[in-house]
Amino acid sequence: xxxxxxxxVTVNGERHESEVEPRQLLVYYLRDQLGLxxxxxxxxxxxxxxxxxxxxxxxxxxxxxxxxxxxxxxIVTIEGLGQEGNLHPLQEGFxxxxxxxxxxxxxxxxxxxxxxxxxxxxxxDDEIRHGLxxxxxxxxxxxxxxxxxxxxxxxxxxSQRAEVSA
Amino acid sequence: MSVVDTPAAGGNRxxxxxxxxxxxxxxxxxxxxxxxxxxxxxxxHMAVVRSPEAxxxxxxxxxxxxxxxxxxxxxxxxxxxxxxxxGPLAMVWDPRGVDINTPEHWxxxxxxxKHVGDPVAVVLAExxxxxxxxxxxxxxxxxxxxxxxxxxxxxxxxSPLVWEEFGTNKTHEWAVAGGDFEAAAEVTVTQRVAxxxxxxxxxxxxxxxxxxxxxxxxxxxxxxxxHIARFLLSGMLGMPEDKIRVVAPDVGGGFGAKLQLYGEEVxxxxxxxxxxxxxxxxxxxxxxMSNSHHxxxxxxxxxxxxxxxxxxxxxKADIVADLGAYQQLLTPFIPTLGFPVAGGCYKIPAIDxxxxxxxxxxxxxxxxxxxxxxxxxxxxxxxxxxxxxxxxTDPLELRRKNFIGKEEFPYETPxxxxxDSGDYHGTxxxxxxxxxxxxFRKEQAELREKxxxxxxxxxxxxxxxGLAPSRAVGPQGVGLQAAFWESAMxxxxxxxxxxxxxxxxxxxxxxxxxxxQIAADRLGIEPELIDVIHGDxxxxxxxxxxxxxxxxxVGGEAIARASEKVQEKAKKVCAALLExxxxxxxxxxxxxRVKGSPDKSMTMAEISGAAHIPPQELPTDxxxxxxxxxxxDPENFVFPFGAHACIVDVDSETGKVEVxxxxxxxxxxxxxxxxxxxxxxHGGIAHAIGQALxxxxxxxxxxxxxxxxxxxxxxxxxxxxxxxHTDRTETPSPVNSLGVKGVGEAGTIAATPAVTAAVLxxxxxxxxxxxxxxxxxxxxxxxxxxxxxxxxxxxxxxxPEHGRGSAGSGPTSxxxxxxx
Numbered sequence: 001x002x003x004x005x006x007x008x009v010t011v012n013g014e015r016h017e018s019e020v021e022p023r024q025l026l027v028y029y030l031r032d033q034l035g036l037x038x039x040x041x042x043x044x045x046x047x048x049x050x051x052x053x054x055x056x057x058x059x060x061x062x063x064x065x066x067x068x069x070x071x072x073x074x075i076v077t078i079e080g081l082g083q084e085g086n087l088h089p090l091q092e093g094f095x096x097x098x099x100x101x102x103x104x105x106x107x108x109x110x111x112x113x114x115x116x117x118x119x120x121x122x123x124x125d126d127e128i129r130h131g132l133x134x135x136x137x138x139x140x141x142x143x144x145x146x147x148x149x150x151x152x153x154x155x156x157x158x159s160q161r162a163e164v165s166a
Numbered sequence: 167m168s169v170v171d172t173p174a175a176g177g178n179r180x181x182x183x184x185x186x187x188x189x190x191x192x193x194x195x196x197x198x199x200x201x202x203x204x205x206x207x208x209x210x211h212m213a214v215v216r217s218p219e220a221x222x223x224x225x226x227x228x229x230x231x232x233x234x235x236x237x238x239x240x241x242x243x244x245x246x247x248x249x250x251x252x253g254p255l256a257m258v259w260d261p262r263g264v265d266i267n268t269p270e271h272w273x274x275x276x277x278x279x280k281h282v283g284d285p286v287a288v289v290l291a292e293x294x295x296x297x298x299x300x301x302x303x304x305x306x307x308x309x310x311x312x313x314x315x316x317x318x319x320x321x322x323x324x325s326p327l328v329w330e331e332f333g334t335n336k337t338h339e340w341a342v343a344g345g346d347f348e349a350a351a352e353v354t355v356t357q358r359v360a361x362x363x364x365x366x367x368x369x370x371x372x373x374x375x376x377x378x379x380x381x382x383x384x385x386x387x388x389x390x391x392x393h394i395a396r397f398l399l400s401g402m403l404g405m406p407e408d409k410i411r412v413v414a415p416d417v418g419g420g421f422g423a424k425l426q427l428y429g430e431e432v433x434x435x436x437x438x439x440x441x442x443x444x445x446x447x448x449x450x451x452x453x454x455m456s457n458s459h460h461x462x463x464x465x466x467x468x469x470x471x472x473x474x475x476x477x478x479x480x481x482k483a484d485i486v487a488d489l490g491a492y493q494q495l496l497t498p499f500i501p502t503l504g505f506p507v508a509g510g511c512y513k514i515p516a517i518d519x520x521x522x523x524x525x526x527x528x529x530x531x532x533x534x535x536x537x538x539x540x541x542x543x544x545x546x547x548x549x550x551x552x553x554x555x556x557x558x559t560d561p562l563e564l565r566r567k568n569f570i571g572k573e574e575f576p577y578e579t580p581x582x583x584x585x586d587s588g589d590y591h592g593t594x595x596x597x598x599x600x601x602x603x604x605x606f607r608k609e610q611a612e613l614r615e616k617x618x619x620x621x622x623x624x625x626x627x628x629x630x631x632g633l634a635p636s637r638a639v640g641p642q643g644v645g646l647q648a649a650f651w652e653s654a655m656x657x658x659x660x661x662x663x664x665x666x667x668x669x670x671x672x673x674x675x676x677x678x679x680x681x682x683q684i685a686a687d688r689l690g691i692e693p694e695l696i697d698v699i700h701g702d703x704x705x706x707x708x709x710x711x712x713x714x715x716x717x718x719x720v721g722g723e724a725i726a727r728a729s730e731k732v733q734e735k736a737k738k739v740c741a742a743l744l745e746x747x748x749x750x751x752x753x754x755x756x757x758x759r760v761k762g763s764p765d766k767s768m769t770m771a772e773i774s775g776a777a778h779i780p781p782q783e784l785p786t787d788x789x790x791x792x793x794x795x796x797x798x799d800p801e802n803f804v805f806p807f808g809a810h811a812c813i814v815d816v817d818s819e820t821g822k823v824e825v826x827x828x829x830x831x832x833x834x835x836x837x838x839x840x841x842x843x844x845x846x847x848h849g850g851i852a853h854a855i856g857q858a859l860x861x862x863x864x865x866x867x868x869x870x871x872x873x874x875x876x877x878x879x880x881x882x883x884x885x886x887x888x889x890x891h892t893d894r895t896e897t898p899s900p901v902n903s904l905g906v907k908g909v910g911e912a913g914t915i916a917a918t919p920a921v922t923a924a925v926l927x928x929x930x931x932x933x934x935x936x937x938x939x940x941x942x943x944x945x946x947x948x949x950x951x952x953x954x955x956x957x958x959x960x961x962x963x964x965x966p967e968h969g970r971g972s973a974g975s976g977p978t979s980x981x982x983x984x985x986x
Contacts, residue, residue: 023295031202031203036196037196037200038195038197040200040202040418041371042370042418043451043875045876045877047876047877048369078194078195078196079195079196082195083195084195087194087195091194094194095186095191095194096186098186098841098842098844098845100190100193101674101676101849102369102416102417102418102419102673103193103418104370104418104419105369106193106194107194110194125889129884130884130885132883132885133883133884135883136369136876136883137884138419138849138881140848140852141850141852141887141890141913142848142884143890144844144845146884
């Protein structure tokens with residue numbers, strides 16, 4: 001499999017011109033070629049969601065997408081969502097509400113939740129639970145993840161109200 | 167048992183606070199360092215060639231095509247590594263007077279394979295993809311032999327043998343008894359209870375990277391036991407321990423599955439030395455399902471005896487434990503681990519337990535979250551319910567009648583185990599304050615009129631953890647060839663910040679945070695100024711790792727003790743400089759001050775500065791520096807307890823069980839960090855609901871693994887679980903100065919019987935009195951459709967798959983494995 005194809009993508013706002021094997025999965029491209037190891041691999045069968053990132057604004061399981069399919073795409077990973085000092089409300093929420101323990105599922109969980117909140121800024125607990133059912137966590141029992149997402153949703157609504165009234 | 171009742175010197179400014187986790191910032195931003203994130207220069211990738219057969223002779227292994235595959239550096243079989251790996255994998259239980267059949271267990275197999283996934287060769291290549299491609303080109307010619315999958319059938323005369331050399335599939339028998347068990351009693355209830363095979367299934371798979379430098383080698387591994395791993399590697403590789411370093415980086419969950427030294431960890435270490443390049447191996451999820459040890463898989467035949475008035479008089483259990491094909495680190499010991507709490511939280515004057523281990527052509531079982539205690543808690547709780555039915559009495563009243571009273575602690579069981587402290591009425595009372603049972607029963611009756619099957623199940627549980635008093639479980643005790651104290655080293659730096667080194671190896675529990683809270687109160691500095699280092703054999707003293715809910719009650723206590731030693735020395739330094747007597751110095755509000763003269767005080771930074779750069783006033787008999795070590799070996803176990811209630815709805819048309827509500831009151835002593843306790847309880851309950859309803863490792867009759875991925879092995883998702891209403895009581899343990907007990911396994915130990923009891927309560931009108939887990943829709947539906955009303959009872963008689971006597975992980979109906 002020495003044959004490669006060219007790939008041009010934007011990841012976390014930065015443009016990359018790469019050569020990838022046709023069989024290269026997006027998650028391995030992000031991890032091995034770009035060094036963005038925040039997207040994790042947990043299952044190989046698209047069940048666990050630890051690899052979730054955003055492609056053109058939608059959450060995808062990056063173990064289920066070939067890198068070559070992402071030609072021209074805008075990709076956001078956990079590293080691009082927010083950094084210390086400039087955390088995304090979901091990152092704040094997970095810390096505030098103890099929404100993580102071992103941390104392995106956390107980046108994927110946050111990226112899936114970010115997509116959920118884009119589509120539904122004021123979800124019920126039940127909507128959060130069903131919205132995240134494609135992401136597995138073995139540590140938390142999910143309850144504090146639901147609280148974390150609610151915390152972030154409230155923070156985002158508050159900041160939007162503040163922007164409107166400003 | 168020692169009684170230590172001194173409160174933390176200096177008062178609790180940080181202990182008891184729901185401090186946010188210091189682990190989180192790197193984990194929420196994608197900057198954590200898990201094993202698969204590590205890349206070393208020149209690193210090769212290892213792929214493992216595995217047996218597709220459950221039991222077979224190896225006729226030949228053809229490596230030629232693999233060797234010429236692109237990127238391949240080397241391909242090895244066991245014979246090629248004879249000089250590199252000098253000893254087999256260890257099993258460390260050697261109970262006095264009991265011989266345990268223990269086959270030689272090498273990382274790569276020669277001659278025969280014993281289960282699906284058994285490794286026979288390895289490939290090293292420049293990339294992971296190249297290694298996996300080449301592994302597919304290795305041609306292993308196998309001559310399949312009959313496999314044995316069901317542990318009860320494995321014990322029958324004429325069964326195929328997993329190991330011919332032993333002439334039997336029985337590995338050993340271990341028994342423990344106390345009091346006089348009399349089978350003839352006023353009331354007797356007996357039940358066969360299967361506790362099926364499960365997988366630990368941390369979301370991070372296992373993985374390792376090894377690097378050789380000169381005479382030394384470093385193994386980075388996703389492990390719960392770095393120091394034990396080094397000790398064992400030393401023997402297997404024929405290298406002195408000081409030349410081996412084992413590091414556990416961020417570990418993405420363990421649940422017991424990483425309490426092991428696996429063949430792959432030995433292989434990457436040996437191969438890194440052999441080829442003189444770093445070697446990485448990360449298992450696929452399918453490899454986790456086939457080759458990371460499984461848990462549970464026991465069949466217990468349990469008898470409870472009682473007087474007509476409800477006084478329980480005896481408990482007898484014969485336990486058949488399916489150990490799989492090999493003895494891993496603790497394989498034969500784990501079924502036994504629950505024996506100290508076999509009587510639950512009840513005064514039972516006679517307990518009689520026999521454990522029989524059995525080889526089958528399956529992956530080995532070993533410790534998975536709870537490890538022996540969930541199994542025993544499951545049957546004692548459900549047997550109390552069964553006894554209540556037999557006596558036509560209320561199951562909670564029956565429990566109360568037999569509870570060990572809070573004034574009866576320390577309580578010695580007939581097995582000679584001393585329960586440290588408890589208040590079982592207290593947790594049950596609080597549970598029933600939070601959960602209105604009368605209102606529930608009213609609602610339940612109304613719903614039944616509408617055809618809705620709602621039920622509640624209770625579990626009043628106690629467990630044994632805080633492994634452990636070395637003399638109780640070590641060579642002269644239960645027979646583990648190990649000890650279980652824990653180490654801590656506390657070093658205050660010249661500028662007044664500190665580093666705490668722990669021999670524990672947490673992997674998600676948040677102990678970096680709670681350990682810092684413990685040290686902060688005793689050092690008089692803020693937790694933010696305390697770094698916690700663990701999981702590295704080259705930095706701190708030897709330690710025994712994280713498992714068995716031990717790291718706070720043993721490792722945390724070691725930190726408290728080392729910190730208090732530092733505090734004592736700090737007081738001496740302070741006293742000398744403030745011209746006071748050391749006993750007149752107190753630590754209060756974060757400063758060291760002279761009692762009665764609060765204006766005369768020093769901060770830890772000032773004291774540590776003086777300890778490192780001594781002024782003239784400091785007497786020369788005070789050694790410079792400010793660093794202390796503690797090796798703490800507890801004098802007893804600790805015994806957390808609680809009361810849980812699970813509420814379910816059962817859909818009688820589909821058999822689907824839905825957990826609609828859950829109440830828990832747990833007691834693990836005074837909280838160091840209540841937020842972390844709640845998180846551990848949530849996760850534990852979820853894990854147990856997974857086992858009770860969804861998860862099962864299934865092998866078919868030929869020993870093929872049916873549940874090889876997360877498609878087939880169903881972990882609960884957010885959508886399957888309700889919010890848990892958790893609450894606590896705090897009954898201090900007299901065993902350690904913190905008063906703490908473990909909490910990591912509590913929910914998993916507590917919750918399976920509550921779930922099953924709830925389903926049985928919901929199905930009571932159908933006369934169904936027993937169902938084995940997992941309570942999948944198929945299993946419940948079958949029970950409903952074979953039950954013909956109150957007369958038809960036990961699933962064991964009614965459902966064909968159990969009529970065959972199948973094992974906890976034996977053949978079930980097609981596709982049943984993890985069907986949601």
